Amino acid sequence: MSLQDQNSSSETAAFRRPASEVMRLARMGSSHPTRLSFLRVLLRRLTDEDWVIDRPVWEVDAKGLGHAVYRVKGPERTYSLVAFSHDLPAEMRSDRVIATAWDATFTLFDGDPSPEDIARLGDNVPLQEAGRISPTELTLARANRSVRLFDHVVGALSQGQQPDPEEIAAVGYLMRTTAVYGSGKFGAADRDDIAARPELAAPFQVEMLTVWLIRAFTVDIAEHMAAVKGGDRTVGLSPEIRRMLGVGNSTGLGMAPFIVRHPVLLNNWIMAREEALARVRAQPGAADDAVAGMGKALDAAIRNADIWRSVHPVQVEKLHDLRRDLAMVSDKLSDWDTQQPRPWDALWTWGSETLSHEGQEALLALMLEPHGDLVDDLADHMGADEAATFRLNGSMPIKDLRAILESEYAWALSIDFTSPENIARFWYVSEEKLEPRLGERASEEGATLEQPLCIARLIAELYAALQGFDDATPVASLLLAHPEHRYTVRRAQIAQHHPFAEVHDNLIAADMLPIDLLRCKLAFFGANQFDPRSDRWVRINLFQGAPYPDDVQAEKST
Template sequence: MIMSLIDEKTRFELRSPSAVLCGSDMNGAWGTRHSFARTLLRRAASHHWTVSKNRLELDELGRGTVVFTVDVEGHELKFIAFCQALEESERTDRVIASAWDVTAALLEGELTPERETELRRNVTVQEQGRTDPETVIMTRANRSARFFDYVSDCLAAGTQPDVATIGPSPYLIRSTAFYGNGKFGLKELSAFPAGHPLAVPYRSQMLTAWLMRELSMDLVEHVARAKAHAAGTVAVPLDAAWGRYFGLGNATGLGMVPFLVNHPGYLDAWCRLRELPLAAGLAADYAPEHPDLARIAELLERADQHLAEKADLKTVPFLSTSSIRPQLGQLLRELQDFRTSGGTAEPVLARLHEHAAGLSPEARGLFASIVIELRSDFDAEADALLTVAAPTAFNPAMRCDELSALLTQNYAWTQSYDFTAADCSSYYWYTSADSEEPRREQRSKLAQGTVEHCTDVARRVNALAGDLGGFSAEASVAEFLLAHPNHRFAAERIQQTRGYQYGDLQDNLVDGKFLPLSTQRFQLATYGMNNFSPQSTDWVRVTLFSGAPRVAEVMSGQDDDDWLFPLAPEGESK
């Protein structure tokens, strides 16, 4: 039982915070069976969620309104999308965009004509609009200039797309935001009663993303039929393999990094979501003939094929797929040698994991995902792990020696930095008034009056340690802060994270060498995204739900929850 993994976690040797929370390890993050996208569809299939496509009122260009009704364990939801066809020059993935090909919302309650009018007026302008409190999620997306028209042309001509033309990032539309939890008037997550299937953090966003991905294929097939009618041909729908392979495109930037800094409880939960089942898997003894080892070998071979198909994916500064593949080959050969050895049972996966860690972060992270894939006993409890309690209130009455002990216990790593060196504080983080997004900039350009984000946890704790060491041990933290008010954030942070094993990124985020992509990759892999393709040191393109079942498959019970390392459809267009 997985509850024993959580309640008796001391039975297993979890990886240390210094190993888990460093940027180099996060560079190798891969999705797992407990990533949010996987858990959503597993819940949908096991609890028989249904999706009815009530309205598909679109013209020949795919402009119009779409409404789906979703039955989520007796709770009825509506997904409404307002569709248009922008000129390519009007499309941008930036937050400051003012128009999108698709704007949509997930909502509870009745969709009356009056409510639809209000939604159309507000959802279509996104951040400039406001919703009613029974609207759960608001989102938007743009058609892919490379793929949408190409795929609709193929289907209109009666053929399927060509794998080589689509390339390593398969999607028809790309999303740029999934707003929820009270923003712009949306429903608060806390407003869902305990036990409600959407009371789990990020489940509403994942459901909306899955429906957007479904809509993208309905749109492209609709446009293809219109093209075929005009040309006198007969259109075909996407076949099942392509329907699974296409995901939802996405791109994300620096804004994700301050989120994890500001929510240490989520960071801890997301790390434990991986580390607990990984530790349990690595601790298990396996005889050479155990069937789980055959499954491990199968997944290593599939991962190798998946990476081979991604050879053209831009991955720098992450390791290239062509570099990871030989490393997987080493692991597979070592595993096969053990399977044919005729030896006794041993924790062979721990040995392989240690070998992978010595090869690269990418090989280690990929192998860890394969180990976790076998831990179906964690599925039922993964949701509970994600419900994070509010942090404890700041306690100014704490003695300074107690605060100092917590600092030494959890933040000794901050003392390794020399913040008198300019390179250690060469950047600062802020919110850009022009782009309305978090940004980082060289500290030499810091303008007077700029509000700096508290992303420099290491620097602040380091500075607190210096002053705390010269203060009376018996004094209260309140007395210390009266003398040193600039240390309030650091003192509160040390208290706030004391109950977490993985509460803070063990990196200096204002260092010139800090790579934001590392943190972004960890977060995106936790969501369930893949095809990581950095476009700079600060933003990365990804794909969500590639390989996932479509609506009809989930409702028919065909989902076997086996879409780690999705593979491209075989063959070319006929």
């Protein structure tokens, strides 16, 4: 049963925010990670199901060259990260997707790799796109060192000292991934081949597992190089500093189209989060342990906001709002009447009337945090069988299609696409870099190669085309006459049953900020600090503060 079916007559419906509020870019661009974020889902499963994690292979020489295997054994299956460490000349280090050499390359192997498997992977994984992997591999990834911090950490440990915490905080990672591919790319297993596995049913679980194990490798390789340099006087990273390190990533426009091209998946992510909030708001009372848990989460959020740095003007303003709003939440909790009817709803109502978008979305995450028993099951509904919604309903009368457009897409039909500022940009794929790009329609060539990512304009064009057809005419007749509208009709029929399938903004407007799309997706991944470097790409850090494999093992033994 889908989440939509479960919630169609749910008692929580009255507490659910409408798509007209949730799906605006300004709010999506203020998203915060929650306990439903994909990396949190992964870490809970590893702990709850007593997965066994070890490193059976470490064959890395004094120059840092070699390979390692990180193995994760679950109730039914084993997954192994095979990591290859390279000697990358400085002049070849590049974070661009078109780079050809990296400090380290990785693949997530489905099972326990044999020496023959490792030899095969050693011939292909370091080549990345130029090599080929098989359906036995689930991901393909690569990473580069943050050279200054990596060298600082190696140097300090080799001298028997801990690295400077301020240096660690300023960067936050020893390596940054430049790509983590899955879902059938370059010969890897198709998503459909593994989606039925319970541990991989939630979105991006193989990618999150890959990055989590890469994080362990980045610390291990740094400590290895320090031991080579310092010998017996070398020390390992302290647990406190170790936890401060995550895996960096710079994400640009390549991620933005994903949000648009997967409407059912986007709907299910947002629907799960909104249902979680509604469940919390609908509670008749506030248990003492939940109130205490929210207070603990608030303290962590305040600490995170205090160390969060950015120089981008948009993010600087957001950080100002966030810090102010978290202080207001703290003040509110000091006199919050937890004995009033539906106290969580009262808290949310106060926040929605008082806080900025940034503060409201942070409050959402805080309210979910102490309610795992109430909301964690929603993670099981965040995947999507997109093939199930691909089939067009050709028998639908034009009258019904018009009604869908007028109800679900009123926001799109209100946009004047004859105004230059509303068609100022166009999405295309760069021939040279093979990356999504935004062009300026008035000054750049390439609009003939425009990608169909401005759903609002496509809806407006479809609505105009309907005017020449009688209400009783089936959609099939429309599409015989105008096959160019097949894509848009399909989206409209999807939106009829998936209220959060569309971004309710014009994606080719002059003032559109692509980083809003990026932040929405990255928050669902679990990133908790966002540092935009322009309006088109953002730096993040994944798994910062999270446990390591040995921490998970230690927690299970206590």
